Amino acid sequence: MEIRRRDRNNEADLPTDVPYPKLAQTGPDGRIARLRQLPDILALRSNPTVGPKTAEAIMPLVYLRRYKMETSVIDNLDLYWELTNGMIENLNMGDINEMGRAADMIKPLVPEVTLSQDLLNRQILTRVQGGMNKHIVREYKKAITDEIQVLDGEKGLEEVMRFVLDDSLQEAKLAYEGLLVELMSNIGKIVDATDLDSSEVEALAKLEKVPSLDPAEQMLQIEEFDNAFRKLSYDEGMKIFTALRENREFENLSPTISAIDVMHDRKKIMEGDAMGLKITDKRTDEVRFNSVDQQKKQAEQESESDQTDN
Numbered sequence: 001m002e003i004r005r006r007d008r009n010n011e012a013d014l015p016t017d018v019p020y021p022k023l024a025q026t027g028p029d030g031r032i033a034r035l036r037q038l039p040d041i042l043a044l045r046s047n048p049t050v051g052p053k054t055a056e057a058i059m060p061l062v063y064l065r066r067y068k069m070e071t072s073v074i075d076n077l078d079l080y081w082e083l084t085n086g087m088i089e090n091l092n093m094g095d096i097n098e099m100g101r102a103a104d105m106i107k108p109l110v111p112e113v114t115l116s117q118d119l120l121n122r123q124i125l126t127r128v129q130g131g132m133n134k135h136i137v138r139e140y141k142k143a144i145t146d147e148i149q150v151l152d153g154e155k156g157l158e159e160v161m162r163f164v165l166d167d168s169l170q171e172a173k174l175a176y177e178g179l180l181v182e183l184m185s186n187i188g189k190i191v192d193a194t195d196l197d198s199s200e201v202e203a204l205a206k207l208e209k210v211p212s213l214d215p216a217e218q219m220l221q222i223e224e225f226d227n228a229f230r231k232l233s234y235d236e237g238m239k240i241f242t243a244l245r246e247n248r249e250f251e252n253l254s255p256t257i258s259a260i261d262v263m264h265d266r267k268k269i270m271e272g273d274a275m276g277l278k279i280t281d282k283r284t285d286e287v288r289f290n291s292v293d294q295q296k297k298q299a300e301q302e303s304e305s306d307q308t309d310n
Contacts, residue, residue: 014132018048019266023140031151032144036215038174040115043136044262049129055260057124062260065115067252069175074241076108078234080172083109085230088166093158102165109172141167177222178256181211183244184225193243200231201240 023042027033035042044050073080083105092098116137120130148163149156183190187208191201207225212218229237245251
C-alpha cells in the first residue's frame with residue numbers, strides 16, 4: 001500500500017468559500033491599490049478563522065519582528081537608502097548583473113519567512129488559520145501580478161519582477177517609516193542626546209512636529225522629513241535612530257504599532273480550537289465551515305485513493 005502524507009499546502013480543507021473582504025481593491029486610478037500596511041496583518045482581519053483572542057497572541061511576534069527589522073534597517077541604512085531612492089524603479093531587469101546586485105543588497109532587509117509563515121511555525125496560528133492567511137495574501141499578490149501582465153503588455157514580466165523586488169522590502173519600509181514618524185515628534189530631544197551638530201542635523205531638528213492622524217497628510221509629512229533625513233551622513237542617521245530607540249520606555253516596543261483589529265461586520269462567530277474549528281453564520285446559524293468534517297472528508301478521500309491504487 002502506498003503511504004500518503006497530508007499536503008500542508010493543500011487548500012482543499014481551508015474555508016475559502018466562506019465570504020471575506022478581499023485585500024485586492026481597485027484604487028482611484030483603476031488599478032489594484034497597493035496596501036500601505038503589511039498584507040499578512042490585514043489578512044488577519046479578512047481571515048474568517050481568526051478572532052480577537054488569536055490577535056492578542058499575535059502581537060508579541062509583531063513587536064519582535066518590527067524590532068528586528070528596525071535593527072536591520074539601522075545596520076544597513078546605506079543599502080536601504082540606495083534601494084529606495086529609485087534603484088528598483090530604474091533597474092534594468094534584462095541585466096543579470098544589475099539584478100544580482102539588487103538581490104544581494106535586499107537580503108539583509110528581508111525576513112527569512114513571512115509573518116503568516118512565522119505564526120504557523122511558532123504554532124500561534126493553527127494549520128487552518130495560517131493556511132487561510134497565506135491564501136488571502138497570495139490571492140492579493142496574484143491579483144496584482146495578473147493585472148500587471150495584462151496592462152503592461154510586453155513589459156509585463158519585467159514589471160512583475162520589479163513588483164516582487166519592491167514588495168519584498170515592505171516590512172523594511174514600514175519599519176523605516178515608523179522610525180521617522182516616531183522621530184518626527186521629538187527630534188530635538190533625540191538630537192540633544194547625541195553629539196551631532198552638523199547643519200543637516202540642525203535643519204532636520206527644525207522639522208519637529210506632531211504627526212497628523214490623517215493618513216494622506218501624514219505621508220506628506222513623512223516624505224518631507226525623509227528628504228531632510230537622507231541629507232545626513234549614514235553615521236548620523238544610524239546614531240539618531242539608535243538614540244531614538246534608547247530613549248523609548250521599552251526599547252524593543254515600537255510605539256507606532258497599533259493593536260490588530262481582526263473583527264468586521266461580516267465576520268462570523270468562531271468556535272472550537274486548533275483541532276476542531278467551526279464557523280457559524282450568526283444571522284442564520286448555518287455552519288459554513290467545520291474543520292472536523294473537513295478532516296473526515298479528507299481521510300475518506302485518501303482511503304478511497306489508497307484502495308484504488310491497490
